[in-house]
Amino acid sequence: MEMRNENIDIPKPIKSPSTIKIIWRELVRDKLALVSLIFLVLITAFVYGIALFLDKSEIVTVDLFAINEPPGGEFILGTDYGGRDIFGQLIIGTRNSLSVAILVTLMTGVIGVVYGLVSGYIGGTVDNIMMRILDFFLILPFLMIVIVFVAIVPKYTVFSFSLIMTAFLWMGIARMIRSKALQEKELDYAQASRTLGSSNLKVMFRQVLPNISSLIIVTMTLNLAANIGLESGLSFLGFGFPESTPSLGTLLGYARNPQTLEFRWWIWVPAAVLILVLMLSVNNVGQALKRATDARQRRG
Amino acid sequence: MIPQMILLSILIFIVAQMMPGDALTGIIDPNIDPAAIEAQREALGLNNPWHIQYIDWVNATLHGDLGQSFRFKMPVTELVGQRLVNTVWLGLVTLIFTYLIAVPLGITSGRYNDTWLDQGITTYTYIGFAIPLFIFGLVMLWVFGFKLSWFPTNGSVAPGTEPGTMAFVLSKIKHLLLPALSMALIATVSTVQYLRSEIIDTKQKDFIVTARAKGASEQRVYNRHILRNSLLPIAAFFGFELTGLIGGTVFIETIFNYPGMGLLFIDSITQRDYSVVTSVVLLFGIASILGALLSDIILSIVDPRIRIK
Numbered sequence: 387m388e389m390r391n392e393n394i395d396i397p398k399p400i401k402s403p404s405t406i407k408i409i410w411r412e413l414v415r416d417k418l419a420l421v422s423l424i425f426l427v428l429i430t431a432f433v434y435g436i437a438l439f440l441d442k443s444e445i446v447t448v449d450l451f452a453i454n455e456p457p458g459g460e461f462i463l464g465t466d467y468g469g470r471d472i473f474g475q476l477i478i479g480t481r482n483s484l485s486v487a488i489l490v491t492l493m494t495g496v497i498g499v500v501y502g503l504v505s506g507y508i509g510g511t512v513d514n515i516m517m518r519i520l521d522f523f524l525i526l527p528f529l530m531i532v533i534v535f536v537a538i539v540p541k542y543t544v545f546s547f548s549l550i551m552t553a554f555l556w557m558g559i560a561r562m563i564r565s566k567a568l569q570e571k572e573l574d575y576a577q578a579s580r581t582l583g584s585s586n587l588k589v590m591f592r593q594v595l596p597n598i599s600s601l602i603i604v605t606m607t608l609n610l611a612a613n614i615g616l617e618s619g620l621s622f623l624g625f626g627f628p629e630s631t632p633s634l635g636t637l638l639g640y641a642r643n644p645q646t647l648e649f650r651w652w653i654w655v656p657a658a659v660l661i662l663v664l665m666l667s668v669n670n671v672g673q674a675l676k677r678a679t680d681a682r683q684r685r686g
Numbered sequence: 687m688i689p690q691m692i693l694l695s696i697l698i699f700i701v702a703q704m705m706p707g708d709a710l711t712g713i714i715d716p717n718i719d720p721a722a723i724e725a726q727r728e729a730l731g732l733n734n735p736w737h738i739q740y741i742d743w744v745n746a747t748l749h750g751d752l753g754q755s756f757r758f759k760m761p762v763t764e765l766v767g768q769r770l771v772n773t774v775w776l777g778l779v780t781l782i783f784t785y786l787i788a789v790p791l792g793i794t795s796g797r798y799n800d801t802w803l804d805q806g807i808t809t810y811t812y813i814g815f816a817i818p819l820f821i822f823g824l825v826m827l828w829v830f831g832f833k834l835s836w837f838p839t840n841g842s843v844a845p846g847t848e849p850g851t852m853a854f855v856l857s858k859i860k861h862l863l864l865p866a867l868s869m870a871l872i873a874t875v876s877t878v879q880y881l882r883s884e885i886i887d888t889k890q891k892d893f894i895v896t897a898r899a900k901g902a903s904e905q906r907v908y909n910r911h912i913l914r915n916s917l918l919p920i921a922a923f924f925g926f927e928l929t930g931l932i933g934g935t936v937f938i939e940t941i942f943n944y945p946g947m948g949l950l951f952i953d954s955i956t957q958r959d960y961s962v963v964t965s966v967v968l969l970f971g972i973a974s975i976l977g978a979l980l981s982d983i984i985l986s987i988v989d990p991r992i993r994i995k
Contacts, residue, residue: 522693525978527970529933530951534967537955538704615818622820623940623952641824642940644839648832658821666816 405600405678412678419674422667429664433480440474466640466653475632476656482627483634484664486544487613490551494613495606497556499595502563507571507590517564524557529620536625547626551616559605566601570594600679607672611665618661634661687979694971695747698964699740705960747968753961757954762965766947770969772842773946776869776939777931779862783870784927788877788920795878796885796916797908807878814875819868820937826868827941837864840943865942869934873927877920884916918988925981929974 403411413420465471505516535550536542570576571594579589614634620626621635622642637657641647646654677684734742746752752762795807814822831839837860838844844857888894889912897911939948947966954962 518689522690525690525929525971525974526694526697527929527932527967527974529936530967530970533936533951533955534701534963537963538701538706611816619818619820619937623936624956638821638824641828644832647824647828651828654824658824661821662817665818666813669816 408684409675409678412674412684413671416670416674416677419670422670425663426667426671429480429660429667430484433477433484436477437481440477466637472637472653472656475637476634476660479632479634479637479657480660480664482544482631483614483617483621483661486548486551486617486627486633487610489548490555490613490617491606491610493548493552494556494559494609495602497552498559499563499602501556502560503567503590503594505560506564506567507586507594509568509571513564520557520560523554524561526554528554532620533623533625536620542628544627544631547620551613551620555609555613555616559602559609562605563598563602566598567594570597600675604672604676604679607668607675611668611672614661614664614668618657687975690975691972694975695744695968696740698968698971699743701967702743702960702964703736705963706958752965755954755959755962757957757959757962762962765950765962766965766969769945769947769950772944773935773939773948775858775862776866776935776944776946777928779866780869780873780931780934781927783866784874784877787870788874788881789917791874792878792881792920793885793908793913795882796889799882799886804882807882811875811879814872815879817872819872819934820941822872823865823868823938823941826864830864831942837861842945861944865938865944869931869938873930873934877923877927880923881916881920884919885912888912888915922981922985922988924984925977925979928977928980932970932973 413423466475501516501520505513505520532550532554535553536547539546539550567590571589575597576589576594579593580586584593617626618633618635618638621633622639624639626635627633634657638654638661640650641654750763752766754760755762755765758765791807791810795804798804827839830836838857842858842861843854844861847854847857894907894911897907902911935946936948936951938944939946940952943949947970950962951966951970954960954966
């Protein structure tokens with residue numbers, strides 16, 4: 387065979403596509419996730435945008451001349467038993483529910499990641515003790531403990547509610563990060579870094595952490611969906627937001643009154659639909675992200 | 687397990703101490719002379735240091751004395767006993783429904799995977815996974831309870847029925863069906879998903895190929911070879927299923943106004959009947975621990991690899 391040296395192409399090293407690109411390809415391939423993402427962005431922008439122009443105090447003020455009005459007319463979605471506008475409550479409620487869900491997801495994320503990394507990376511007795519503590523938290527009946535704390539905490543605010551939820555929700559992500567950290571610390575890059583004299587803190591947070599970041603993002607997205615459900619569930623039972631601060635759960639809570647449930651669907655159905663749409667959308671996006679991080683499951 | 691129980695009891699004790707009021711609040715008349723109350727407190731040991739109070743409390747609890755409910759004016763033990771029966775029935779029927787739904791759906795979905803039938807079941811599990819239990823319960827109650835009036839909408843038995851008669855039992859069952867079904871339809875989702883992937887996984891294993899090669903009929907391959915291997919891990923989930931029920935009963939009993947432990951808990955905490963609250967949390971906490979223990983035990987029976995010698 388004839389060799390033509392001058393024409394040999396030096397093969398360029400194939401660059402692996404960036405994470406953003408992989409995620410984008412996955413989203414485009416999975417139409418459902420793409421639609422969900424668009425939905426999510428629209429809803430979020432809408433509720434945060436509109437909420438700026440709504441007068442919150444006007445919405446939560448009781449108006450006895452407009453009790454339980456059906457949709458149409460002055461109030462687009464009708465009013466509740468206190469004559470409060472459902473549409474306004476829905477907007478502000480969605481904003482509040484989303485904000486708390488995001489806050490709780492972030493806080494549980496930070497606690498869980500640090501706890502899991504430390505436990506998994508250090509290992510040994512420390513790991514053992516930390517895991518027993520985690521096991522204990524995991525076994526508590528979450529709903530009841532949270533309700534009890536909500537009931538007895540003095541000066542109850544939305545922020546203390548988020549703190550209480552966080553206190554009993556960080557375990558799942560911590561356990562996942564720990565098992566991942568156990569694997570990662572044995573890998574060559576971590577070993578090499580240690581051999582070169584990097585401090586444990588540096589290896590943990592500058593080297594292992596970026597390598598498991600995709601897992602963290604996926605878990606937190608899926609957690610966000612779960613937290614929206616938990617928050618609305620607690621508010622539904624009356625142990626989340628106070629009634630003066632509307633949330634999707636408090637709107638649904640009105641349906642605990644059989645009269646409202648049976649005859650005044652406009653009070654609770656929109657909130658139920660919205661919770662469902664939000665949770666399904668976040669879940670869809672989360673599933674797509676999950677596939678994007680695992681090359682074997684990718685569609686794109 | 688024992689350390690967990692002790693930790694749980696300490697946590698609940700601390701929470702109980704943080705709650706306003708104590709064992710006396712429910713019993714006495716507030717108009718009595720404060721000095722007499724103080725003497726009574728001293729006699730009951732309420733002024734003792736906390737660790738002695740804790741030991742007293744554990745001691746009393748172990749002897750079945752959970753204190754007095756000030757709302758119902760009766761011992762908590764008795765009150766909880768009445769409500770526990772209802773919750774146990776609800777839980778039992780829910781579990782039966784859960785497995786009645788999960789096993790056929792999981793098998794169909796796993797055996798005929800990627801057909802339209804499987805896609806339908808997968809869609810159901812996908813939605814069921816995302817929908818919160820309380821919304822589903824509300825919708826079920828609205829549709830089947832109020833709009834179609836197929837089921838009663840509150841209570842655990844129709845008022846006026848005599849206990850012990852056939853009508854009483856039938857009415858009990860009728861009141862149970864809708865709450866239990868609502869809970870089961872959501873709870874079953876994870877089992878269906880798990881069973882499906884388990885069957886699909888087992889289907890490709892060598893021993894199945896061997897079984898087919900030996901000439902076993904398709905029916906036999908599924909019933910004797912695949913199912914046996916796939917159902918075992920499901921058994922191990924049983925304990926977690928129990929734990930999951932605890933949270934579920936709180937929602938479902940509130941929605942269907944079903945007088946069990948969950949409703950008792952919510953009512954007591956709104957009415958500030960704190961001795962009942964602590965008792966219910968303690969009982970549910972112990973149930974959670976036992977559920978997890980049960981799972982571990984079943985898992986070690988089913989899977990010899992994780993047996994602790």
